Amino acid sequence: MLDNFFLNGIIIAETVLLFLSTNSKRKIISLLTLSSVCILSLFLLINYFDKSLFTTTETESIKIEERRIYLNKELKRIYGNKIGIFYFDRLRPFFNKLSSNLFSILDLTQVFLQYPLVLTLLAILGIILFILDIKTIPLIYFLIVICTGSFIVPKQNILLMLPLINFFILQGFIESLRMAKKKFLKV
Amino acid sequence: MNKLNQIIILIPIFILAFYLRFYNLGSIPAGLHADAVSQAYNAFSLLETEKDRYGQTLPILFRAYGYYQPPLYTYLTIFPIALFGNSQFSAHFISALSGSLLVVVTYLFILALFRENQARFALAVISATTLAIAPWAVFFSRLAIEANLALLLFAVSILCFLYSLRKIQVLPFAALILGISTHAYYSERLIAVIFLPLFLFFFRKNFLLSKKWVILALLIFAATQIPHLMILKSGAFAQRFNQVSDLDNNSGTYLQIINISKTILNNYFIYYSPKNLFFDSDSNLGRTMPGLSVFYNWFIVPFFVGIWYLLRSNKVSLLKKKSNEFAKVIGLLLIITPLPASLTGDFFYPLRTLDFLWVLTLVISVGMLQIYLFLRFKLVKITILSSLLSYSFFSLYISYFILFKYEKAEDYGYPYMKLIDKLSTYQNKKIIVDLSRDPGVGVRIAYLKNFPPKNLQDQLRSQLETPYYSGSPNMDKIYEIDNIEIKPLSFADSCKDNVIMVGDNLSISPQQAEEHALKAEFEIHDFSGKVALIGYSTQPEKKCQTTF
Numbered sequence: 222m223l224d225n226f227f228l229n230g231i232i233i234a235e236t237v238l239l240f241l242s243t244n245s246k247r248k249i250i251s252l253l254t255l256s257s258v259c260i261l262s263l264f265l266l267i268n269y270f271d272k273s274l275f276t277t278t279e280t281e282s283i284k285i286e287e288r289r290i291y292l293n294k295e296l297k298r299i300y301g302n303k304i305g306i307f308y309f310d311r312l313r314p315f316f317n318k319l320s321s322n323l324f325s326i327l328d329l330t331q332v333f334l335q336y337p338l339v340l341t342l343l344a345i346l347g348i349i350l351f352i353l354d355i356k357t358i359p360l361i362y363f364l365i366v367i368c369t370g371s372f373i374v375p376k377q378n379i380l381l382m383l384p385l386i387n388f389f390i391l392q393g394f395i396e397s398l399r400m401a402k403k404k405f406l407k408v
Numbered sequence: 409m410n411k412l413n414q415i416i417i418l419i420p421i422f423i424l425a426f427y428l429r430f431y432n433l434g435s436i437p438a439g440l441h442a443d444a445v446s447q448a449y450n451a452f453s454l455l456e457t458e459k460d461r462y463g464q465t466l467p468i469l470f471r472a473y474g475y476y477q478p479p480l481y482t483y484l485t486i487f488p489i490a491l492f493g494n495s496q497f498s499a500h501f502i503s504a505l506s507g508s509l510l511v512v513v514t515y516l517f518i519l520a521l522f523r524e525n526q527a528r529f530a531l532a533v534i535s536a537t538t539l540a541i542a543p544w545a546v547f548f549s550r551l552a553i554e555a556n557l558a559l560l561l562f563a564v565s566i567l568c569f570l571y572s573l574r575k576i577q578v579l580p581f582a583a584l585i586l587g588i589s590t591h592a593y594y595s596e597r598l599i600a601v602i603f604l605p606l607f608l609f610f611f612r613k614n615f616l617l618s619k620k621w622v623i624l625a626l627l628i629f630a631a632t633q634i635p636h637l638m639i640l641k642s643g644a645f646a647q648r649f650n651q652v653s654d655l656d657n658n659s660g661t662y663l664q665i666i667n668i669s670k671t672i673l674n675n676y677f678i679y680y681s682p683k684n685l686f687f688d689s690d691s692n693l694g695r696t697m698p699g700l701s702v703f704y705n706w707f708i709v710p711f712f713v714g715i716w717y718l719l720r721s722n723k724v725s726l727l728k729k730k731s732n733e734f735a736k737v738i739g740l741l742l743i744i745t746p747l748p749a750s751l752t753g754d755f756f757y758p759l760r761t762l763d764f765l766w767v768l769t770l771v772i773s774v775g776m777l778q779i780y781l782f783l784r785f786k787l788v789k790i791t792i793l794s795s796l797l798s799y800s801f802f803s804l805y806i807s808y809f810i811l812f813k814y815e816k817a818e819d820y821g822y823p824y825m826k827l828i829d830k831l832s833t834y835q836n837k838k839i840i841v842d843l844s845r846d847p848g849v850g851v852r853i854a855y856l857k858n859f860p861p862k863n864l865q866d867q868l869r870s871q872l873e874t875p876y877y878s879g880s881p882n883m884d885k886i887y888e889i890d891n892i893e894i895k896p897l898s899f900a901d902s903c904k905d906n907v908i909m910v911g912d913n914l915s916i917s918p919q920q921a922e923e924h925a926l927k928a929e930f931e932i933h934d935f936s937g938k939v940a941l942i943g944y945s946t947q948p949e950k951k952c953q954t955t956f
Contacts, residue, residue: 287815295809295810296810313699317699320687324686324687327681338666338669338673352715
């Protein structure tokens with residue numbers, strides 16, 4: 222209950238801070254924005270750290286064992302040495318899981334499902350505007366989210382992206398209002 | 409750069425593409441997919457009798473297992489079958505050739521698109537190389553995929569459309585190729601119809617002065633659509649769309665329209681999801697190989713840079729000279745190419761969106777060039793480039809040429825291909841092979857045994873329950889190929905003498921084998937060594953004694 226209250230509060234606060242950081246030159250706003258994402262990341266890392274990154278399930282073990290046979294047969298010495306075994310049996314599965322987490326943060330379709338159609342369209346407009354004119358603070362925010370989110374279990378790490386999506390929606394909304402106003406005034 | 413130098417640069421890239429697509433094509437993938445074998449046998453049948461396996465003369469669409477296959481791939485497969493005979497290599501040949509030629513077309517496409525840019529040669533080389541090694545391009549080129557042929561035709565037509573901006577006389581030819589591409593794959597039907605008017609509209613300034621060429625091009629395109637119109641009301645024309653689409657036909661209310669729009673929009677964005685494009689390695693026919701997605705995961709960086717360039721191409725960029733044609737053409741293609749796939753109910757199905765993946769490859773290549781130009785020191789450039797290329801080749805080799813071969817052999821009917829060799833030692837027995845696990849078993853055996861098409865036509869024509877071009881074609885057919893009968897397994901046959909029943913562990917479990925007094929004769933192992941099929945000989949004297 223308390224956790225949910227904290228999460229909701231910090232997501233709303235971050236959305237506001239992100240918006241303010243792009244419209245204000247005051248360093249304190251930028252500092253607060255980046256501090257708050259660090260706090261949220263830390264909270265999620267403590268509570269939802271993806272332990273499966275360093276362990277293997279029974280299904281994964283079976284798969285590794287099967288692949289060990291295939292690779293041994295085909296690669297022979299390239300696989301059958303300490304480095305080869307370490308790479309294929311340990312390092313590769315770890316990086317696969319890590320990149321799975323990383324890419325799940327970038328999978329915006331998951332987030333869009335939770336928003337109404339209009340807001341999805343506004344978010345897309347906001348993303349395009351952001352790409353056209355990249356702002357430093359949201360970019361740093363995004364990089365922090367990617368780095369820390371890779372170590373948080375999928376479905377929870379998406380929480381880190383919500384303030385950014387809200388920010389894009391807001392940017393998209395403002396831009397569409399501006400466009401509508403321009404058109405209306407012309408008429 | 410003069411033409412000779414261009415050819416000298418292009419040759420090694422083409423050889424690389426050709427090698428990755430044709431290397432061991434006769435054995436990897438290990439087997440022949442049901443769809444591939446349907447096309448291959450129909451091509452064999454056309455070669456011998458000018459009719460498909462159901463006895464239909466020169467079909468507009470080919471009836472397969474409960475659906476219809478677009479015709480062009482099958483017609484073109486007649487050539488490799490005539491040259492190389494009934495083999496796995498022949499069935500996959502057209503797709504592999506299309507994938508190789510696409511690399512050359514891509515090179516020319518970039519040159520045409522960036523015609524006034526100094527970096528265009530570098531970009532063309534990067535694009536051709538990226539396409540040559542891209543996992544999706546290698547994977548789908550090595551399967552008998554109509555979409556791969558359709559992509560080549562579509563790319564050629566887009567290239568001709570670009571040429572037509574300089575030389576209007578090319579426009580009718582571009583429209584002709586675009587029209588033909590609609591007979592290669594279903595997605596092209598929608599893409600072509602949307603692309604043609606939009607392209608003409610975007611570049612209307614170029615075309616307004618040459619209206620007669622535009623009218624001629626439109627007439628040619630319309631003429632290529634006549635075969636579609638001929639079967640428009642038969643049910644076969646839209647049958648595949650009705651099968652794969654998840655759109656509710658009864659929808660009408662405002663809320664339903666909103667829900668459908670959201671579903672389509674969500675399905676549409678699934679194709680832009682970095683997770684699906686650069687990571688998700690869930691492998692099946694419609695997706696890609698084990699451990700790799702449609703692109704290498706490091707492609708994500710040039711992808712974002714390429715998108716950034718695309719959106720800013722009318723502003724300042726590292727490529728210096730702006731390219732409005734690039735923004736218009738690539739932007740248009742990026743928007744329309746995922747549309748057909750997003751109208752279907754399947755979650756991320758790259759097979760249906762090869763055109764989109766091709767366009768993304770171009771965007772990624774633009775990103776790569778920008779990063780390359782951004783890096784200052786030559787040593788850094790060479791180190792990064794060689795490391796990434798080595799990593800890519802290594803990943804591709806492990807995923808496709810090793811893991812895919814072992815882990816997916818069963819999906820491509822490999823055990824049934826081994827079964828044909830095994831059954832040659834049982835010529836004096838009646839063999840019954842279970843059909844329920846894989847609809848392609850009968851056609852696969854007929855194809856690899858060079859079973860005379862006339863005989864198969866006689867068998868299959870009589871089993872058609874609906875007209876050839878029907879909205880609901882029936883699936884189950886019984887095949888009799890020499891001493892082999894392929895049908896859904898029935899234990900009533902265990903009472904017959906001198907019979908061998910073949911199926912997997914689900915068709916005939918050990919308990920059922922015991923219950924019906926079946927004696928294990930042989931086992932067929934798949935590539936990974938697991939038992940895939942078991943042959944049991946019947947013992948009617950024991951079974952019938954127990955039963956009666």
